[in-house]
Amino acid sequence: MYEKFYGLTSRPFTMLPDPYFLYWGRTHSLAYSMLEYGILNEAGFTVITGEIGSGKTTLLRQLLHSIDDRVTVGLVSNTMMGQGTLLEWILLSLNQPFDHAKYVGLLRQFQEFLISEYERGRHTVLMIDEAQNLDLSALEELRMLSNINTDGAQLLQVILVGQPQLRVMLQRPELVQFAQRIASDFHLGPLAADEAVQYIHHRVALAGAKENLFSREAAQTIANASSGIPRIINAVCDAALVYGFALHAKKITINIVQEVLGDRDKFGLVPLRHGAPPRLVKQPNHGSKK
Numbered sequence: 001m002y003e004k005f006y007g008l009t010s011r012p013f014t015m016l017p018d019p020y021f022l023y024w025g026r027t028h029s030l031a032y033s034m035l036e037y038g039i040l041n042e043a044g045f046t047v048i049t050g051e052i053g054s055g056k057t058t059l060l061r062q063l064l065h066s067i068d069d070r071v072t073v074g075l076v077s078n079t080m081m082g083q084g085t086l087l088e089w090i091l092l093s094l095n096q097p098f099d100h101a102k103y104v105g106l107l108r109q110f111q112e113f114l115i116s117e118y119e120r121g122r123h124t125v126l127m128i129d130e131a132q133n134l135d136l137s138a139l140e141e142l143r144m145l146s147n148i149n150t151d152g153a154q155l156l157q158v159i160l161v162g163q164p165q166l167r168v169m170l171q172r173p174e175l176v177q178f179a180q181r182i183a184s185d186f187h188l189g190p191l192a193a194d195e196a197v198q199y200i201h202h203r204v205a206l207a208g209a210k211e212n213l214f215s216r217e218a219a220q221t222i223a224n225a226s227s228g229i230p231r232i233i234n235a236v237c238d239a240a241l242v243y244g245f246a247l248h249a250k251k252i253t254i255n256i257v258q259e260v261l262g263d264r265d266k267f268g269l270v271p272l273r274h275g276a277p278p279r280l281v282k283q284p285n286h287g288s289k290k
Contacts, residue, residue: 002245003207012207013238015231017055019062023202023230025195027188028055034186035063038159039071042123043183044146046159047131049167050188053231056161057129059188064127072117072124086138087145090126111148114155124156131162136174143178190228197223199230200237213241217254225261236260 003011012021022028031048038046050056060075067073074093087106091098096113098106117124128134134142148155160166167187170179191199197219204213214222214237222240226232239260240252249256 009208012203013234017058023199038184047185131160132166
């Protein structure tokens with residue numbers, strides 16, 4: 001809609017988890033390092049948690065793009081399973097056909113698959129997104145599946161990615177044995193105020209802009225209103241570009257952003273702000289992920 005007007009080759013602020021636009025803020029770099037550490041060291045369990053819209057799935061997609069081709073990966077995104085058992089969804093994610101046999105038969109098939117991959121010089125990684133939806137029995141089942149090993153080798157690695165509820169759940173006394181298996185974990189925080197401003201300019205540049213489309217004041221206002229949550233930043237910035245296009249404004253100013261925020265608060269299904277937004281604390285720059 002507004003791409004040609006602003007000289008863009010694509011929309012810079014879509015809601016899709018696109019690794020191409022990934023901005024390496026401090027906590028995103030640390031979270032990704034923990035994911036890489038878990039893979040390289042064949043950790044039994046790696047857990048990444050974070051607020052809704054903080055960029056967890058984007059990091060997971062980046063990992064999928066960069067993972068060694070000697071690793072067999074299964075991704076389970078539908079954790080509200082309804083029909084089918086967890087093991088069935090795991091086999092499906094690994095492209096393993098099954099005939100809805102009894103659990104013992106499925107378990108045997110899964111075990112034979114893991115051993116076969118190991119004998120071929122491969123190891124298997126299971127990634128579960130939105131893992132906060134798993135119940136206690138499913139987490140215990142994952143722990144038991146991680147016990148499948150041969151010659152002292154870890155045949156299955158599990159990466160759990162979820163909202164803060166997952167972190168709370170894993171601290172429950174009933175899951176102490178599970179928690180002891182977690183070798184790598186990190187809680188993904190929001191972007192700092194200066195990072196949020198850089199995030200906006202970063203995505204606009206990757207979308208083909210020759211100059212910053214958002215004024216410094218406009219970007220700072222979005223940073224504060226969003227509390228540093230990338231998904232909210234995307235929503236506000238995308239709307240601001242639509243408003244700017246309608247007004248034939250070559251640059252997104254603070255007035256345009258304030259109009260977007262005001263309209264979202266008045267007419268949006270879910271208001272972005274409840275009263276004055278919290279100001280973000282500027283964090284020191286520790287470098288970015290290369």
